[in-house]
Amino acid sequence: MSNGLMIEVANLTKRYAGHTAVSDISFSVGRGEIVGLLGPNGAGKSTTMRILSAFMPATSGTVRVGGYDVFRESTEVRRRIGFMPENNPLHLDMRVREYLKFRARLKGLGWRRSRERVDVVMQQCGLTDVSRKIIGQLSKGYKQRVGLADALVHEPELIILDEPTIGLDPHQIRSVRQLIKSLAGSHTVLISTHILPEAEMTCNRMLIMYQGKVLASDTPENLQRFMSSNSQVIAEIAAPEAELIECWMQIPEIEQFDVSAAEGEFYRCALTPREGIDIRPQVFAIVQERGWFLRELTRSRHSLEDIYVHVTRADEEEEA
Amino acid sequence: MQAYLTLVRRELGGFFFSLTGYVIIAAAAFLIGLSFVVLLINLGNDPTPMPVTELFYMTQFFWLILILAVPVITMRLFALEKFTGTYETLMTTPVNDFQVVAAKFTASVIFYMVMWLPLLGCIFLIRHFTQGAAPLDPGVIGATFVGIFLLGCMFLSLGCFASALTKSQVTAAMISLVLSVGVFMLSFLTKGVSGTSWQAKLLAFFALPDQMHDFVRGVVDTRPMILCLSVSALFLFLTLRVIESRRWK
Numbered sequence: 001m002s003n004g005l006m007i008e009v010a011n012l013t014k015r016y017a018g019h020t021a022v023s024d025i026s027f028s029v030g031r032g033e034i035v036g037l038l039g040p041n042g043a044g045k046s047t048t049m050r051i052l053s054a055f056m057p058a059t060s061g062t063v064r065v066g067g068y069d070v071f072r073e074s075t076e077v078r079r080r081i082g083f084m085p086e087n088n089p090l091h092l093d094m095r096v097r098e099y100l101k102f103r104a105r106l107k108g109l110g111w112r113r114s115r116e117r118v119d120v121v122m123q124q125c126g127l128t129d130v131s132r133k134i135i136g137q138l139s140k141g142y143k144q145r146v147g148l149a150d151a152l153v154h155e156p157e158l159i160i161l162d163e164p165t166i167g168l169d170p171h172q173i174r175s176v177r178q179l180i181k182s183l184a185g186s187h188t189v190l191i192s193t194h195i196l197p198e199a200e201m202t203c204n205r206m207l208i209m210y211q212g213k214v215l216a217s218d219t220p221e222n223l224q225r226f227m228s229s230n231s232q233v234i235a236e237i238a239a240p241e242a243e244l245i246e247c248w249m250q251i252p253e254i255e256q257f258d259v260s261a262a263e264g265e266f267y268r269c270a271l272t273p274r275e276g277i278d279i280r281p282q283v284f285a286i287v288q289e290r291g292w293f294l295r296e297l298t299r300s301r302h303s304l305e306d307i308y309v310h311v312t313r314a315d316e317e318e319e320a
Numbered sequence: 321m322q323a324y325l326t327l328v329r330r331e332l333g334g335f336f337f338s339l340t341g342y343v344i345i346a347a348a349a350f351l352i353g354l355s356f357v358v359l360l361i362n363l364g365n366d367p368t369p370m371p372v373t374e375l376f377y378m379t380q381f382f383w384l385i386l387i388l389a390v391p392v393i394t395m396r397l398f399a400l401e402k403f404t405g406t407y408e409t410l411m412t413t414p415v416n417d418f419q420v421v422a423a424k425f426t427a428s429v430i431f432y433m434v435m436w437l438p439l440l441g442c443i444f445l446i447r448h449f450t451q452g453a454a455p456l457d458p459g460v461i462g463a464t465f466v467g468i469f470l471l472g473c474m475f476l477s478l479g480c481f482a483s484a485l486t487k488s489q490v491t492a493a494m495i496s497l498v499l500s501v502g503v504f505m506l507s508f509l510t511k512g513v514s515g516t517s518w519q520a521k522l523l524a525f526f527a528l529p530d531q532m533h534d535f536v537r538g539v540v541d542t543r544p545m546i547l548c549l550s551v552s553a554l555f556l557f558l559t560l561r562v563i564e565s566r567r568w569k
Contacts, residue, residue: 053412057567071567078414085412089405091330093337105326106413150409 006031006158006188007052012061014047021047023212024061029205031157032185036199037192039209045192046086048209049162052190053083066157079108082151086162088144092136096127099135100149107154114153121149125179141172148179159183161191165198177202232272235283238265238293247286253277266295323415324423331427334396341431344392348385349438355381356442371457372446373464376439377536383529386475387504391496393432394479395489397424398563402487417563425480425556432472436465460538467535470548471528475500477555484562503551504528 007029014022022044029035037045051058052065054074062069068076091099097118104114122128125145130138135146144164151159164180165173180202183189193199199206200220208216216223237244241259244267248257256272273279280297287294335341358379368375376382401407410420440461447456482495507527513519524530531544 050408055408055412055566075414075416078412081412083409083412085405085408087405089407089409091334091406092404093334102326102330103409103413106323106410106415108322108414 004031005029006033006066007190008062008064009048009052010062012048012051012063013059014044014051014056015059020212022051022058025209025212025214026061027207027214027217029188029190031188033205034180034184034189034191034203036203036206037190037209038194038196038199038206039192040194042211043194043209044212045209046162049083049160049190049192050085053081053160054078055083079154080157082154082156082159084147084151084159084161084164087166088147090135090143090146090150093134095132095134096138096146097122097131099146100153103150104153109154117153117155121152124152124182125149126175141168141175144168144172144176145179148176152183156187158188158190161189163192163194165193165195173198232270232299233279233283234296234298235269235271235287235294236262236266236296237269237287238295239267239290241267243290244269247290251279251282251286253279253282266293323413324419324426327415327420327423328427328430331397331424332430335393335427335431340392340396344389344431345435345438348389348435351381351385352436352438352442355379356446360446371460371536371538372443373460373536373538374533376442377464377533382532383504386471387497387500389432389435390472390475390479390500391482391493393428393435394476394483394496395493396483397428397480398483398559399487399489399492403489411566417560421480421484421556421560421563425476425559428476428480429469429473432476433465433469436468436472439468440465457538460536463538463540464536466540467532467544470535470545471532473552474503474548474555477552477559478503481555481559481562484559 005028007027009028010026012022012025013020025044025048037048039045050056051063052070054065054070054077057071064070065077066080068080070077091102094102100118100121101114104117105111109117122131125148127142127145127149130142133142135143138146144167148161148164151161161180165176168176177198180189180191184204191199191202203220205217205219206223207214241261244259245257248254248259248269248271253273254271255274258270260268260270262268271279271283278299280299283297284294355376358381359375362379363375370378398407401410443456443461478499479492479496482499483489483492485495486492503526506523507529510520510523510527513523525543525547528544531541531547534541534544
């Protein structure tokens with residue numbers, strides 16, 4: 001591929017009888033990126049993924065994966081993707097190894113190659129211990145790993161995972177995330193989730209979807225910065241209240257402040273700086289200079305939760 | 321080809337690794353056995369010129385087994401995959417729709433033929449207990465199995481089509497049952513029309529009981545062959561269209 005893009009989506013719309021699941025979205029994903037598709041339930045994430053994996057066609061718009069059109073060259077596209085659908089459907093009556101072998105053969109791997117690859121992905125996904133167990137008898141975490149192993153078995157260029165960590169316990173979630181992160185560089189990964197910290201931890205870039213539209217597309221850090229432009233700094237200082245107020249008034253970088261009593265002799269100062277300035281070093285220097293006691297100095301970090309609410313609410317207001 | 325064979329193996333695995341397959345085989349074996357009990361009681365001590373296979377066919381158990389077993393065999397083919405969601409994982413691999421339909425149909429035909437094996441056992445048992453007095457012509461037995469195979473293909477293709485339509489196995493079985501009984505009943509319409517009209521001639525082509533009667537007597541006619549194969553082809557084509565229809569929606 002000349003332009004280095006793995007996924008190119010242009011003006012994609014998908015209408016079901018009566019309602020529009022995805023409306024006129026465009027985005028692209030470069031090779032080796034891990035991109036999170038983020039949105040509440042019903043935002044159109046699964047629909048987008050199903051179209052990308054050539055399971056169903058778009059109503060209008062074009063989608064290209066690795067340079068191939070998902071509708072006209074669907075076999076070529078399907079050869080290049082590993083797709084794990086929502087709820088991770090598996091043949092529950094098969095054994096783990098047998099299932100992976102079956103999938104590998106189905107995806108066109110030769111006899112020996114499929115055996116090798118099955119061994120590799122079982123190792124990669126920590127399935128070696130349960131290779132002879134029947135899938136239906138495995139715990140949810142293991143089933144999820146079987147689904148992941150299936151998506152990886154033919155070394156696809158693009159891996160599409162629809163809510164890969166749903167219903168797992170925290171320990172299992174961590175191992176799945178680590179696995180996804182380890183795929184970066186060699187594979188392009190598109191994962192969907194409605195859990196924000198997950199996307200924050202695993203993805204290089206996030207696409208926020210809401211009611212069938214892409215509202216924002218950026219790195220988690222940039223979205224953070226966008227939101228933290230006027231985030232507060234909280235400092236708990238033991239000093240006379242009047243002195244504190246006077247001191248904050250003199251600093252021009254502070255736009256607003258609020259001083260309230262905390263336990264003991266401490267006062268809790270909530271300082272709002274002017275745009276984009278980090279005033280924490282300055283605050284620390286003042287405290288040191290005046291011989292006050294400082295026990296906390298933090299910048300209230302906006303979680304993606306806030307970004308999410310912020311972005312989606314803005315859109316709702318617009319509509320209203 | 322590789323995908324096709326892999327899928328056939330998987331489908332057969334689905335029958336034989338689960339209890340359903342064995343329940344179907346056991347039920348068919350029971351009914352076949354029962355039909356031979358009936359056959360032997362009816363036979364009494366009078367000698368008969370009819371071959372064993374024809375005697376078996378005369379007990380009418382054949383149609384009961386065929387019409388009951390086919391919906392149960394075929395109902396899971398597509399409906400179960402759609403229900404559990406594995407249909408989505410299947411259709412996002414680089415297999416084409418034709419391979420999927422062909423593999424599922426082939427597996428159901430193989431399973432169906434395995435289900436009929438007890439009949440062969442019963443025939444040999446009869447031979448054993450009559451000390452070889454019952455004439456056993458391999459040609460007649462072969463023709464019987466050709467008939468079983470051809471009618472099986474036709475009814476299984478109806479079942480395939482029914483299963484592709486829905487994600488509920490029960491609905492699939494009901495549709496398949498209605499289609500099978502409908503096709504079977506066509507032959508009884510002959511009685512309603514006069515013997516020489518073109519309608520009667522047309523319906524005579526669909527007189528499945530008469531055609532099967534020929535097979536069990538060892539007569540392999542090309543007309544029922546063409547009928548069964550063309551109906552199978554038609555319904556497999558319709559199945560393929562149903563599978564492809566997800567791309568039109």
